[in-house]
Each structure stands twice: as C-alpha cells, then as structure tokens.
Amino acid sequence: EPLLPYPAERGIVQYLTAETHSLGSRLTVIAARKDHLQNHLDKHGLAPDCVTTVPLALAALTKIFPKNNDPLLIMHIGEVEGSCVLVQEGKLLAARSFELEKNEIHKAVLAIASAHKSKKRDSILLLTEEKKLAEFVEEATGKTVLLPENTISQANISKFALALGTALASTSDDLPNFRLQDLPSPRLWKRVRKPLFTYFVCIAALFGSLFGLEQILLRNHERTLYHRYHALAKLVGEDGPPPKTHEQLYLALKRLEEKVGSRPDTFPLLPGVPKVNDLLAWFSALPQIVDENGETNIIIEKLNYTMVKKPDLSQKKEHYLVRVDLEFSANNPSLARGFHDALLAPNPMVSPKKEVTWGSSNQLYKTSFFLKDKTQYTGI
The missing domain is CATH 4.10.280 (MYOD Basic-Helix-Loop-Helix Domain, subunit B)
Known part of the structure; x- marks a missing residue:
C-alpha cells in the first residue's frame, strides 16, 4: 500500500503468483485507479468484458506460442511507448515500459535482466513485422531479435497482439481482470x-x-x-x-x-385330457388310417399313453400333461406323411404348444406328441 501513489480504496489492486520456492512466493501486483479506468472507458465508449494491462496481455499471448518451459523475453512497440516483459510458462515475472528511444529500450531490458539474473536471455521476441524496427531494437539492446513465425500472421502483428492477448487473458482464471471487482461489465448478463x-x-x-x-x-x-x-x-x-x-x-x-x-386350497382330481379310447376313436375317423372303402391303410403297432405331469399335494399348481408315443406301419410313405400332417393340423387331440416328433426305421414310423389339456383349474 505505501508504494501506491493514491489511497488503496481508490484503486483496484490485484496480484498473481510469479514464482514459488522454499522461502516463499514472488508476487506480481497490478493496480489501477478506479476513476482513471472508468474515465478511459467512458471516453472511448467501451464496455469490454475484460480490462487488463499490456504486460498481462503479452503474457497471455504466449498461450498460442509453441510450448516452451524456458523464460521468454517479449517486446512490443506501440505508437507512443513500448513494453518489455519476461514470461515463463505463461506467468508474468517482470515488466518494463519505455519510450521509443534506444537508451530507454536498453534501460528497460537491463532492468529486467538485473531483477532476474538467473533467467538471463540472449534474445528478444519482438512482436512486429518490420525488419527495420527489429534492427533498431537489436542495435539498442545488443541482443538477438527474433520475429514470431507460424504463430499468428506477421501482418499487423504489432497492431493486434494486445487485442489477442487481452482476449486470451479473459479466458484465464489466473490472470487479473479489472472488470471482476468494482467495475463489472454491464454485458455479463448477456454472456450468461x-x-x-x-x-x-x-x-x-x-x-x-x-x-x-x-x-x-x-x-x-x-x-x-x-x-x-x-x-x-x-x-x-x-x-x-x-x-x-x-x-x-x-x-x-x-x-x-x-x-x-378363503376358498379351499384344492386341485382338480379329474384330468381334462383325452382318454385312450377318445384318441383311438379320433384315429379311426382319419381318412389316412381308414379310407372310404373301410380298408385300413395304417396299422398301429404300438401305443404308449404316459401322464408326464399332474398336480398333487406337493405341487397343486401343476397342470396335467400326457404324452403319446406311437409306432405304426403304412401301405406307402405318402399315407404316413398325411398322418403326420393331420397331427400338425389344428385338431381336438394334439396340443399345438408342444413339439411333435417324427422318425422312421425299417418301414416302421414313430411319432410322439402331447394331448390337449382342457382341465378347469382354480388357481390364477
């Protein structure tokens, strides 16, 4: 506070950490008078979202440079004055402004080098496209002057470097923005x-x-x-x-x-599946077995009627399931195939929900199917 040429309450003071080591941290303090800043904005009719300083804008500009962990000495020449900054990994370490004279340029570079002897640089990155200006700075400082390449267009780089740096600074949470305290941007609502x-x-x-x-x-x-x-x-x-x-x-x-x-817990004792005599009566009515002349074309050699499942006291919700295994002989294969088709067709005996198996061996045909269950069950 004693270093400020005006009371602290009349200014906007911000800082950023430049270096951190075992003995503590080195801070860079940025300050500006509120009334000067507001008058400057009113004079030009500006309402920017970000207001920063030239050194911070130049430091933010290094985000679009090739990544380099070494310190970088950057110089920008404006219309009235110039600025020289020392930046490392996007952090501003030192800054000096100078008038556009050789002696002043030399003093600015020398002051930065004296303050950071461990980060001495033999070259300066000059943000300009004019080679004559580069020769002027090289003669004034005695250092090699480099021009930016493959970063941003060299045309008008001195004109847009600060604008680009300010835009990049507005996207960083680490760099101070004078708009975030007592002079908030009136367009913040539009942004959000x-x-x-x-x-x-x-x-x-x-x-x-x-x-x-x-x-x-x-x-x-x-x-x-x-x-x-x-x-x-x-x-x-x-x-x-x-x-x-x-x-x-x-x-x-x-x-x-x-x-x-409350109803009694019972199960049906009388199965509602076709009996053997019902099944045989249905067989005798099929034209594949007995033709119109009363001749028997299919002879049933063996019939096995098996009740596979049934409800009892331990399985009251079980349903009746009867399987029929049949062996028969036929006068010709077409009659056997017709009998098989009759089993597959909708009929009152064979359950369509179960598979009908079929096979033949030595003029003997075998088939297996399940009978329809029409039992009335009391469960849901």
Missing part, C-alpha cells in the same frame, strides 16, 4: 443469458421426459391391476362393471383376493 436459457430448457425437457415416463409407468401399472381384477372376478364368478377410480379398484382387488384366499 444463452447458457442459462439452454440450461433451463434442458431442465424443462428432463422434467417433461420424467413426467411422461411416470405417466407411462402408471398406465402400465393400472392396466396390470385391471387385468388382475378381471381374472379374480372371473375366478369367483362375479360379473359387473369394473371400478372407475383407483381407490375403488384397490378396494375391489383387496375384496376379491380375500375371497379367493
């Missing part, structure tokens, strides 16, 4: 308006999607409940209009479930 709008649109879309998904799940759940209601109503023999409201539906389901639960 579009991201905020996008954010709220995304939030609205997300909530809309979640609401739509919730409605779909609720409708599916409601449909499942109505299916269960109709199944229970059919089981207990109730016939009437379904409940209209959710509350009525839940009450009706509770009543029906209690009614079903």
Whole structure:
C-alpha cells in the first residue's frame, strides 16, 4: 500500500503468483485507479468484458506460442511507448515500459535482466513485422531479435497482439481482470443469458421426459391391476362393471383376493385330457388310417399313453400333461406323411404348444406328441 501513489480504496489492486520456492512466493501486483479506468472507458465508449494491462496481455499471448518451459523475453512497440516483459510458462515475472528511444529500450531490458539474473536471455521476441524496427531494437539492446513465425500472421502483428492477448487473458482464471471487482461489465448478463436459457430448457425437457415416463409407468401399472381384477372376478364368478377410480379398484382387488384366499386350497382330481379310447376313436375317423372303402391303410403297432405331469399335494399348481408315443406301419410313405400332417393340423387331440416328433426305421414310423389339456383349474 505505501508504494501506491493514491489511497488503496481508490484503486483496484490485484496480484498473481510469479514464482514459488522454499522461502516463499514472488508476487506480481497490478493496480489501477478506479476513476482513471472508468474515465478511459467512458471516453472511448467501451464496455469490454475484460480490462487488463499490456504486460498481462503479452503474457497471455504466449498461450498460442509453441510450448516452451524456458523464460521468454517479449517486446512490443506501440505508437507512443513500448513494453518489455519476461514470461515463463505463461506467468508474468517482470515488466518494463519505455519510450521509443534506444537508451530507454536498453534501460528497460537491463532492468529486467538485473531483477532476474538467473533467467538471463540472449534474445528478444519482438512482436512486429518490420525488419527495420527489429534492427533498431537489436542495435539498442545488443541482443538477438527474433520475429514470431507460424504463430499468428506477421501482418499487423504489432497492431493486434494486445487485442489477442487481452482476449486470451479473459479466458484465464489466473490472470487479473479489472472488470471482476468494482467495475463489472454491464454485458455479463448477456454472456450468461444463452447458457442459462439452454440450461433451463434442458431442465424443462428432463422434467417433461420424467413426467411422461411416470405417466407411462402408471398406465402400465393400472392396466396390470385391471387385468388382475378381471381374472379374480372371473375366478369367483362375479360379473359387473369394473371400478372407475383407483381407490375403488384397490378396494375391489383387496375384496376379491380375500375371497379367493378363503376358498379351499384344492386341485382338480379329474384330468381334462383325452382318454385312450377318445384318441383311438379320433384315429379311426382319419381318412389316412381308414379310407372310404373301410380298408385300413395304417396299422398301429404300438401305443404308449404316459401322464408326464399332474398336480398333487406337493405341487397343486401343476397342470396335467400326457404324452403319446406311437409306432405304426403304412401301405406307402405318402399315407404316413398325411398322418403326420393331420397331427400338425389344428385338431381336438394334439396340443399345438408342444413339439411333435417324427422318425422312421425299417418301414416302421414313430411319432410322439402331447394331448390337449382342457382341465378347469382354480388357481390364477
């Protein structure tokens, strides 16, 4: 504070860490008077988002230079004065401004070299496209002058270097910006308006999607409940209009479930599958076995009628399942194929839900199929 030529409360003071070592840190302090800064902006009718200094802009400009960990001595020549900065890894270590005279240029370079003897540089990167100016600086400093190559266009580089550096500084959180304290940019709201709008649109879309998904799940759940209601109503023999409201539906389901639960826990003892005589009677009616003249074209050599599954006390929900294994002979293969097609075609005996197997050996045909189950079960 004693180094400032004006009270601290009348200025904007910011700093950045230039170096850190075991004994502490070296800071670079940047200060500007608030009224001078505001008058400068008002005079030119400007409302920028970022206000920085020439040295900081030159330091930020190194972001577009080829990556280099060594210190870099950069010089910029303006219309009235010039600036010389020492930058390392994008951090401003030292800065000097000078008038456009050889002696002043030499003093600025010498002052930076004296303050940072361990970072002495034998060359200067001059931001210009004029070779005569490069020769002038080289003569004034006694150092090799380098011109930027393959970084930004050399044309008008001295004119746009500070603008580019300021733009790059505005994107960095490490470099001071005088607009972030007592003189905020009036356009900050415009900068965040579009991201905020996008954010709220995304939030609205997300909530809309979640609401739509919730409605779909609720409708599916409601449909499942109505299916269960109709199944229970059919089981207990109730016939009437379904409940209209959710509350009525839940009450009706509770009543029906209690009614079903109070019924005896039994299982059907009489299977509703075709018997052997029913199966043989159906065979005799097939034209492939007995033709119109009463002649037998297919002779059943062997018939095995097996009840594979049935309900009992340990498995009350099991259903009856009967498999028929049949061996027969036929007068010709076409009759055997016709009999096989009759088993596959819709009929009152063979279950279409199970597989019909088929085979032949030594003029003997074998087939296996399951019978339809028409048993009335009390379970759901």
